[in-house]
Amino acid sequence: MKFEQPAGHNPIDQLKVVGRSTERIDGPLKTTGRAAYAYERHDVAPDAAYGYVLGAAIAKGRIEAMDLSVAQAAPGVLAIVTARNAGKLGKGRMNTAKLLGGPEIEHYHQAVAVVVAESFEQARAAAHLIRVRYARHKGSFDLAGTLDTAVKPGAQSDTAVGDFEAAYAAAPVTLDATYATPDHSHAMMEPHASVAIWNGDELTLWTSNQMIDWGRSDVARTLNLPREKVRLVSPFIGGGFGGKLFVRSDAVLAALGARAAKRPVKLALQRPLIFNNATHRPATIQRLRLGAGHDGRLTAIAHESWSGDLPGGGPETAVRQTRLLYAGANRLTRERLARLDLPEGNAMRAPGEAPGLMALEIAMDEMAEKLGMDPIEFRIVNDTQIDPEHPQRPFSQRELVRCLRNGADRFGWQQRNPKPASVRDGRWLVGIGVAAAFRNNLVRTSAARVRLSSDGGVTVETDMTDIGTGSYTIIAQTAAEMMGLPLEQVSVRLGDSRFPVSAGSGGQWGANSSTAGVYAACMKLREAVAARLGLDAATAHFADGRVSVGGRSLPLAQAARGGELVVEDQIEYGDLDERYQQSTFGAHFVEVGVDAATGEIRLRRMLAVCAAGRILNPLSARSQVIGAMTMGAGAALMEELAVDKRLGYFVNHDLAGYEVPVHADIPHQEVIFLDETDPISSPMKAKGVGELGICGVAAAVANAVYNATGVRVRRYPVTLDKLLDQLPEYT
């Protein structure tokens, strides 16, 4: 099905199943431990051997010698694979550095060997017996030191409209401020993990991956196999956040280890390895220049961002939202990319917007103060209903103003004292902050297969993944709505490369695109059903397990009496996303307390108001948003991969050193979804929401800290050591 015109009325609009808060259909499997994650697939590989990865001990250089002899002779060792004996390997299209390094070392903890042994403990012990002699090379590890050498990475890196410099020079009120966001780790609960099984020249990987088809292609490329010889299965994923968009070393090394050991191999990346071996969200340095008239209207907006990556890598696209979020005649954005020999930077939840808004939305707060305006009014004054760089492109829907106003009412914004450091609750300095949320809505081709069986049940098969987001449930809701069935009559099978290729889970495109693919397949099934039953598909009504036209009504199951009905289709998109700017909007409100003595910052309450099209399942969407808000709180207050600029690696590479919020950090969260449908987005009239929830949160926290203390922190995370010197003396 090609989606080329805005959606009209369609079966989804009945909202008998879709749009209703529905508990996850996979929930009982998870709460009872019956949802088997990759590392737990004892059923498919009861005789699996264990792989353990040895990571490079240096950040950049060369392996001069590697002695495997002691390790090879260690108890239980079946095989050791290194770049020397792995055979010729390719590299995945989505990978920047090689997943098996050597002799060149591109980054710290790049895998240099995998040891396969009978037990995990034996593999781990033997890995410690491998002796490697390295030659260290000089590397580039300090982003701030590379700004002069940073280059324009691509054609989309720069935009300019009007004459920014002149408008900025002429503006009566201006702001010029520089912000820094650190490297972040996905820090998902389930490590990257795979079980690899060879059957002749065919490879099956039971793995944990967000994008099955990308993964399949890149495994094939890396191992120089035909794509058809590779199968990926990933039905359950214990968190990904972008860290599992791509094939990582667990999958490749499990496959190589299994080939060498002639045994299935299971392998989970060791936690202390993940932070440097896998990808991370790159640090940024961002400069914002804003110019406005006394009326608060922005006349000049410039956003420049610097980030770094390994050669061949890409920039953190932190300026992209600034091209779209606020009106202003004169604009400039620039992304610059420096070479860094730190581990590979790549996508993490809301790449671009998440760190971009961390800077932009503090700048807006600072500018509002300079203008003597309320921060919400300042944002509303600068709202736009068209793409400011391309005025011919309207937004498909844009409800930012309503998000801000609703949130202000709900949160009690009127009670905020605009004068910083003026509200006290015992020892706590109390402040309230706001930030706009913005994340683009991306649409991707997505296919599904649907089966109607003789008992009247429907099964959906698609390689879509559920990374804890609720994909199983919204797909079941979609099929139930389309076929006029109760939810229990629908089964959903996901995450297998034998199923039709879906949008996958990433960039908050998964929910809308994958359900739209299921919609397309179900439309086709409705036609097939009608044909079998001799009914007119165009006028047939599917409800309560029956198909009705006029006075005739037949059981849906009857269509499969002669054999299962199986159809497949995909949703493809025309140019609606070019003609219209499709984005999601929100507003985040945060109240913090700052200990006047110690500077400790604690959240008191958070509110997100989201405008993201039709919300397919308010319950699971809320879970997505509160999870994202929590992640935003982490980015605001504690998350930072600490770079050793001499040794070139992230030092705090475990979950004790890389702190993410605990329950005690998140006292109260509320989420409001505006009642909105976006017919330009898809037949589902939905958009993404899982990343919108993180966008702007950190800035709202930082702004609340400013309101509480009068201390403006422009370098994340906002920690007490950055406040203490500027807080009033405490005696």
Add this chain to the structure above:
Amino acid sequence: MRAFTYERAASPAAAAASAVRMANAKFVAGGTNLLDLMKLEIETPSHLIDVNNLALDTIDSMDDGGLRIGALVRNTDLAADARVRRDYPLLSRALVAGASGQLRNMATTAGNLLQRTRCPYFYDTNQPCNKRVPGSGCAAIGGVSRQHAVVGGSKACIATHPSDMAVAMRALDAVVETVAADGATRRIPIADFHRLPGDTPQIETTLKTGELITAVTLPAPIGGIQQYHKVRDRASYAFALVSVGLIVQRDGTGRVALGGVAHKPWRVEAADRELPHGAKAVAGKLFADAHPTEENAYKLTLAQRTLAALLADARA
């Protein structure tokens, strides 16, 4: 993890004797720290002596009004003990500020005193660390050091001691009781128990080879208002940036000990005497010889301000 031999000790003295007899031996009790370090090959004992069956898990009231805490008393049980909560609230508060419920259920009193630093360079066997590999150097000096020691460090090591419990013990003038291989017992004041790093940061206590902690005794309760504030970036389950254990009497005298600032729980008796003069005077004595790095100099301010807040609370 290296292969090791294992035995279950029959008595404290037998455990100590075995630790002398067997090369490269370690005691194991709760295992909450040692086993993690063994998996990473930061600790590589050849022999483990399991002391869990030694019946050192009771808390006994003593004739002098003090308390004798068996070496194997779990942190959870110690924190919840009615006598501890009533007479030594500082200790109870420090304990529950540490780790997580699950860890406290396993972690023992003696093990807590002996836990190793959380310096990230100590934790990465690819990096030099004088504490892990004597003579290899210290990567923390000149490296990432926001969490490190500001006082009492050396050119060889700027690691901190991570314990909360030990900070309270230090303020309460606890005494560590031990038994040696020959059955001889010893009482080590907590002030003398932990060492500063000097040139030998790998030697963290004054315990002799094989010497086993059997108990920690607390002198008779001294009363006063007892507070423990642990400052950290997140609200729970994090090591202290700075922690302050404070006991203040009605007359304004008292004791103060700090965590997160040094290689050992940090108490300076001369600083105690300044308590009636306020936090600044106390901090001046506590940090008379401080050598912070650029990244952790904030700890000096933080400790003083935290102490000021606790003093204000105590007055209120």
